Amino acid sequence: MKIAQTKLPGVLLIEPDVFGDRRGFFMETWNRRRYAEAGLDLDFVQDNLSLSRRGILRGLHYQWPQPQGKLVQVLKGAVFDVAVDIRQGSPTFGHWVGYELSADNHRQLYVPEGFAHGFCVLSDEALFAYKCTDFYNPQTEHSLLWNDPDIGIDWPVTEPLLSDKDRHGLRLRDIAATDLPRYHP
Numbered sequence: 001m002k003i004a005q006t007k008l009p010g011v012l013l014i015e016p017d018v019f020g021d022r023r024g025f026f027m028e029t030w031n032r033r034r035y036a037e038a039g040l041d042l043d044f045v046q047d048n049l050s051l052s053r054r055g056i057l058r059g060l061h062y063q064w065p066q067p068q069g070k071l072v073q074v075l076k077g078a079v080f081d082v083a084v085d086i087r088q089g090s091p092t093f094g095h096w097v098g099y100e101l102s103a104d105n106h107r108q109l110y111v112p113e114g115f116a117h118g119f120c121v122l123s124d125e126a127l128f129a130y131k132c133t134d135f136y137n138p139q140t141e142h143s144l145l146w147n148d149p150d151i152g153i154d155w156p157v158t159e160p161l162l163s164d165k166d167r168h169g170l171r172l173r174d175i176a177a178t179d180l181p182r183y184h185p
């Protein structure tokens with residue numbers, strides 16, 4: 001398994017070992033001990049699965065308080081997956097990283113607590129699976145505007161299909177300080 005730091009400290013790009021043979025392949029998608037040995041000492045309490053069609057964009061979402069760290073991967077199709085640092089006081093506040101995650105490249109991305117997360121679908125369909133470090137709490141969930149000009153995410157879609165909630169996401173500069181995580185070095 002290879003784990004690479006990204007230009008956002010804490011956001012990790014993971015390439016699990018994939019064992020292929022004439023039947024297909026086998027891979028471990030999570031192993032508490034192995035990931036801890038590689039520096040990802042995490043406990044997850046909730047698994048999620050979503051199916052989306054080409055052009056759909058889900059996000060950018062985060063919970064605060066009760067933030068969720070997310071280990072995300074694609075089981076079918078391909079997505080462009082994005083994490084945004086929204087921790088007040090962070091040296092990379094408002095910065096983003098994005099990676100293509102697909103069923104073919106088997107990549108995982110770890111999005112830590114305190115980051116907003118979203119993805120857009122690059123294939124006809126995408127089955128998106130992720131593990132969360134805390135439970136869903138709709139009362140503390142927030143939507144950050146997907147195309148916030150102050151963040152400038154280089155999405156590979158121009159007019160994505162969004163939920164009403166996401167269509168009305170807030171620009172980072174318009175989110176109250178009480179609704180944003182704080183950076184703790």
Ligand SMILES: Cc1cn([C@H]2C[C@H](O)[C@@H](COP(=O)(O)OP(=O)(O)O[C@H]3O[C@H](C)C(=O)[C@H](O)[C@H]3O)O2)c(=O)[nH]c1=O
Pocket residue numbers: 048050058059061062070117118119136163
């Ligand atoms: C997130 C979530 C949703 N739901 C229910 C609430 C709604 O009735 C329905 C769809 O929820 P929502 O439109 O928020 O789903 P997504 O737009 O896929 O939200 C997710 O998309 C981005 C990419 C994320 O990173 C978050 O994990 C998550 O916010 O599922 C639940 O019951 N539990 C949950 O954990």
